[in-house]
Amino acid sequence: MADVSLQTRLNPLAEKLKLRLDEDQLMNCMRCGFCLPACPTFRETGIEAESPRGRIALMKAVADGIMSPDEVFEEQMNHCLGCRACEPACPADVKYGQLIEQARDAIEDHTEQHRWWVKLARGAAFELMFPNQNRMRWLGKGIRFYQKSGLRTLARGIGVMKLLPKPMRDMEKIMPDASSHGVVEQIGTRHPAKGEKIATVGLFRGCIMDVLFTETNIHTVELLMEAGFEVVIPDTQNCCGALHAHSGEAEGARALARRNIQVFKDAGVDYIISNAGGCGAILTEYDHLLHEDPEWKEGAAWFAERVLDCSDLLVRYGRLPGFSEDESKKPVKDSEPVRITYQDSCHLRNVMRSSDAPRRLMRQVAGVEYVEMMEADRCCGSAGIYNLVQPEMAGQILDHKMEHVKTTEAHYLLTSNPGCLLQMKNGIEQHGLSDRMKAVHIVDFLHERMCSGCGSK
Numbered sequence: 172m173a174d175v176s177l178q179t180r181l182n183p184l185a186e187k188l189k190l191r192l193d194e195d196q197l198m199n200c201m202r203c204g205f206c207l208p209a210c211p212t213f214r215e216t217g218i219e220a221e222s223p224r225g226r227i228a229l230m231k232a233v234a235d236g237i238m239s240p241d242e243v244f245e246e247q248m249n250h251c252l253g254c255r256a257c258e259p260a261c262p263a264d265v266k267y268g269q270l271i272e273q274a275r276d277a278i279e280d281h282t283e284q285h286r287w288w289v290k291l292a293r294g295a296a297f298e299l300m301f302p303n304q305n306r307m308r309w310l311g312k313g314i315r316f317y318q319k320s321g322l323r324t325l326a327r328g329i330g331v332m333k334l335l336p337k338p339m340r341d342m343e344k345i346m347p348d349a350s351s352h353g354v355v356e357q358i359g360t361r362h363p364a365k366g367e368k369i370a371t372v373g374l375f376r377g378c379i380m381d382v383l384f385t386e387t388n389i390h391t392v393e394l395l396m397e398a399g400f401e402v403v404i405p406d407t408q409n410c411c412g413a414l415h416a417h418s419g420e421a422e423g424a425r426a427l428a429r430r431n432i433q434v435f436k437d438a439g440v441d442y443i444i445s446n447a448g449g450c451g452a453i454l455t456e457y458d459h460l461l462h463e464d465p466e467w468k469e470g471a472a473w474f475a476e477r478v479l480d481c482s483d484l485l486v487r488y489g490r491l492p493g494f495s496e497d498e499s500k501k502p503v504k505d506s507e508p509v510r511i512t513y514q515d516s517c518h519l520r521n522v523m524r525s526s527d528a529p530r531r532l533m534r535q536v537a538g539v540e541y542v543e544m545m546e547a548d549r550c551c552g553s554a555g556i557y558n559l560v561q562p563e564m565a566g567q568i569l570d571h572k573m574e575h576v577k578t579t580e581a582h583y584l585l586t587s588n589p590g591c592l593l594q595m596k597n598g599i600e601q602h603g604l605s606d607r608m609k610a611v612h613i614v615d616f617l618h619e620r621m622c623s624g625c626g627s628k
């Protein structure tokens with residue numbers, strides 16, 4: 172038998188994992204396997220180590236000193252999408268999301284030998300860009316210049332794009348027009364409710380959202396005002412920290428969380444509203460992120476319990492505006508209603524536990540037929556930057572998703588998260604469906620069909 176204490180002593184990563192992994196959560200897993208059918212990577216491969224139960228067993232084996240973490244161990248952790256579909260399926264309430272973040276944090280801490288360009292890219296993204304809204308704005312300006320100045324046409328014409336890896340080429344093709352001015356620069360920070368005020372809400376504008384989907388942020392504000400909410404958009408808010416937390420940069424995520432808590436507290440809001448499932452989910456988990464920080468623990472709990480997705484706020488507390496039929500958007504045949512379907516955002520569904528509210532809103536739109544897509548609750552393969560770093564698995568998952576998308580014969584494929592939206596646009600393009608189907612954020616769809624008289628900036 173191997174000398175386990177010696178093994179652990181010799182492997183610094185094992186030491187780090189042992190310290191970081193929550194032993195209670197590891198022990199809670201009773202190996203029942205109820206989570207297996209919910210897991211996309213297990214469904215694609217059929218391999219136990221690619222399942223939540225398998226990954227937890229690997230973590231436990233390392234924490235117990237039975238196994239030494241090697242490259243294969245790291246690969247299994249990195250193959251996980253972090254979609255957290257395993258959590259609602261688990262009868263023991265194992266917090267898998269926390270375990271995988273702890274494992275990745277330890278791995279990242281241990282990895283001093285990143286290739287130089289990975290180091291550079293991570294440093295630029297996690298330290299320079301995401302934490303700084305002004306730099307994100309400059310990024311937006313840069314992308315817009317590239318898109319509008321003719322540079323993009325030139326780059327495509329002379330074949331520069333061919334030098335990029337395929338997943339990046341695909342993304343470049345479907346990238347929406349970036350905005351050089353964010354939501355605050357365009358419409359200001361405070362917006363009164365229409366009619367009697369129900370509550371004051373703070374909009375979490377996001378960083379990618381505010382560069383690539385600024386219009387959606389503006390539409391969110393207008394939808395909320397119409398439903399009776401005063402909307403405040405604190406201008407000094409930051410990135411939510413989701414990409415940091417999911418990439419093993421827990422301390423970076425904590426620093427961002429502290430700044431956001433302070434900013435929204437100072438704004439005196441009743442609710443904090445997100446229109447991006449990926450951001451919303453980490454915002455609801457600030458209490459866990461800072462649970463070991465005595466100075467911020469209370470503020471983090473205050474913040475986390477106020478976070479809601481836009482659809483949930485509208486359905487639970489809002490005076491819903493009428494969502495009318497839009498004649499100009501009718502499909503070719505007059506008699507046909509507009510058919511729509513919906514792809515759940517994993518984090519909205521599995522972490523924020525919100526799946527009913529968006530469906531209720533969509534069903535209220537006049538002249539629209541809502542079709543439930545088979546396995547709409549399954550990940551689309553986007554998962555933050557997973558589709559860029561694990562293109563093979565992400566591609567397989569997307570292909571399966573698109574088979575279900577096709578059978579809905581929908582004209583609109585709605586989503587509640589920018590990553591899912593881009594992935595769905597990518598799937599529509601790759602599967603030759605762009606002549607009959609469009610991927611749209613649910614807020615934009617509802618906004619377009621709001622009753623007359625609303626939507627004035």
Ligand code: SF4
Nearest residue numbers: 210251252254255257
């Ligand atoms: S987070 Fe998603 S991919 Fe990872 S183990 Fe859970 S279900 Fe599987």
Ligand code: SF4
Nearest residue numbers: 200201203204206261
């Ligand atoms: S469902 Fe929960 S308890 Fe059962 S194997 Fe999966 S993680 Fe473990």
